[in-house]
Amino acid sequence: MTPFITRLRQQSLxxxxxxxxxxxxxxxxxxxxxxxxxxxxxxxxxxxxxxxLATYSFAAAIVAPIWGRLSDRFGRRPILGLxxxxxxxxxxxxxxxxxxxxxxLSRAVAGMMAGGVPVAxxxxxxxxxxxxxxxxxxxxxxxxxxxxxxxxxIGGVLARSETDFALPCLVAGVLSSLAGLLxxxxxxxxxxxxALDSVGEDEFTQSAGNSTVEVPQRWLFISQFSFHTxxxxxxxxxxxxxxxxxxxxxxREVGLFFGLVGLIMVLTxxxxxxxxxxxxxxxxxxxxxxxxxxxxxxxxxxxSGEWLMAALGLMIFSAATLCLPVLNTIASHLVGPAxxxxxxxxxxxxxxxxxxxxxxxASVLLSYGGFSAAWLGTGAIVLIVVVWAFTLGPQISTNLSxxxxxxxxxxx
Numbered sequence: 001m002t003p004f005i006t007r008l009r010q011q012s013l014x015x016x017x018x019x020x021x022x023x024x025x026x027x028x029x030x031x032x033x034x035x036x037x038x039x040x041x042x043x044x045x046x047x048x049x050x051x052x053l054a055t056y057s058f059a060a061a062i063v064a065p066i067w068g069r070l071s072d073r074f075g076r077r078p079i080l081g082l083x084x085x086x087x088x089x090x091x092x093x094x095x096x097x098x099x100x101x102x103x104x105l106s107r108a109v110a111g112m113m114a115g116g117v118p119v120a121x122x123x124x125x126x127x128x129x130x131x132x133x134x135x136x137x138x139x140x141x142x143x144x145x146x147x148x149x150x151x152x153x154i155g156g157v158l159a160r161s162e163t164d165f166a167l168p169c170l171v172a173g174v175l176s177s178l179a180g181l182l183x184x185x186x187x188x189x190x191x192x193x194x195a196l197d198s199v200g201e202d203e204f205t206q207s208a209g210n211s212t213v214e215v216p217q218r219w220l221f222i223s224q225f226s227f228h229t230x231x232x233x234x235x236x237x238x239x240x241x242x243x244x245x246x247x248x249x250x251x252r253e254v255g256l257f258f259g260l261v262g263l264i265m266v267l268t269x270x271x272x273x274x275x276x277x278x279x280x281x282x283x284x285x286x287x288x289x290x291x292x293x294x295x296x297x298x299x300x301x302x303x304s305g306e307w308l309m310a311a312l313g314l315m316i317f318s319a320a321t322l323c324l325p326v327l328n329t330i331a332s333h334l335v336g337p338a339x340x341x342x343x344x345x346x347x348x349x350x351x352x353x354x355x356x357x358x359x360x361x362a363s364v365l366l367s368y369g370g371f372s373a374a375w376l377g378t379g380a381i382v383l384i385v386v387v388w389a390f391t392l393g394p395q396i397s398t399n400l401s402x403x404x405x406x407x408x409x410x411x412x
Contacts, residue, residue, distance in 0.1 A: 013127045016186055017120050018139040024084055024116060024179040025147025030155035030172040031094065042100045052107050054356050059111025061352035067115025068122065068345020072338055076123040077187045079115065079341075084180030086113030088173045095169035114352075118344035123187070125332035125340055133332050134282060135274030137325040145265025145321070153259065218334060220392060224385050225327060225347045228290075229354030231381040232320045234362035235297065238378065239313055242371050247306050257310065261317045268318070273325055286326045287389045290382055293319035297379030301372040323385070330396065 044052070071079040090110035097103050121140055128136040158168040243249035243257075276285050296315040303309050327347070335343040361381075365374040 020179045021143040026151045030151045030168045056107045056111040057352045057355040059108045060114040061349045063112045064348040065345035068341040071119045071341035080119045081180045081183040083113045083116035088176035091173035095166045118348035122341040122344045134277035134329045137328045138269040138273040141269030141325045145262045149262035225350040226354040227384045229351040230358040233355045233358030234378045237359040265321045282326045282329045289319045289322035290385045294379045294382035301375040
């Protein structure tokens with residue numbers, strides 16, 4: 001097979017996975033704007049809303065590594081399809097929820113089935129060569145951006161009243177079912193046997209070609225996903241409260257702002273991010289994005305005025321969205337195909353823990369020190385990522401520059 005045909009097949013597979021994830025994330029995004037209103041009408045308090053959101057992340061943190069490991073053993077397609085169909089069930093449960101415990105159950109099931117994204121990330125990594133890896137990872141960022149734009153908008157439009165949210169949940173379930181069906185019918189069966197044999201059956205801690213990366217360094221790298229997501233979730237929690245307190249913004253203005261953030265994600269991920277990493281390398285891009293992220297958070301502690309506050313918010317979330325695809329690109333080089341699913345499951349679990357802790361930290365800082373302390377504290381969390389990128393990050397840069405673990409495509 002010629003290199004051109006091989007690359008064409010790899011790109012087609014990456015876009016197919018992208019489409020499947022977009023459909024699923026739109027379904028997931030539809031539910032986001034209705035949860036804060038559905039829970040109180042079933043007797044829930046504001047604390048219940050927070051616990052319901054945390055239930056999803058907690059379940060995802062526990063189960064994601066298991067899905068990743070199963071995908072290494074049985075192939076990406078069946079596990080991805082199972083996660084997507086399981087997510088559909090969670091949406092259908094939410095559609096019929098007439099008691100608060102059903103809402104908790106729905107979000108717990110959704111969290112347990114949240115392994116689809118790390119498995120899909122591993123599948124895209126399997127199908128891409130090292131020199132195309134950053135562009136492939138950018139597609140996952142684009143998928144999140146499109147889901148962030150379309151999902152909440154569709155959810156708000158489909159809500160037939162302030163108390164009837166069954167239709168958005170049903171549509172979300174149908175979309176996730178469609179994504180699962182597409183995964184089963186169109187995606188290849190799994191990673192090739194030659195890819196597995198090239199690194200052994202299960203070498204999570206000692207993948208071939210990566211002996212220069214010690215296990216402690218690898219776990220320190222995994223922790224960066226948690227620190228990054230902790231800061232992002234804290235910022236997502238703080239920003240609407242900040243704009244409402246200082247500028248009296250309502251849900252409409254905040255929704256439009258996050259729609260703009262999603263649009264920027266779509267425009268910057270993929271080709272633009274790929275060009276940046278091709279020219280400067282993943283580590284340098286991570287340094288720049290994390291520095292911009294941290295600096296924007298720090299400046300927000302003293303900012304005033306609508307234009308400046310909105311501009312800083314745009315910088316915060318734009319820089320934050322550049323960090324995750326670069327971290328995924330680095331992760332894809334650290335392990336071989338036989339253990340890649342498990343590794344991405346562990347990084348997803350680390351990120352889920354960050355989503356739990358971030359709003360809690362921001363809430364405590366906001367209560368005791370106001371918005372200035374909350375923004376500064378969030379910026380300090382990102383500085384941990386910056387310090388890692390400048391100190392320990394170069395120790396794995398040799399693997400990236402040498403294009404270690406050349407990865408065969410998936411079998412058809």
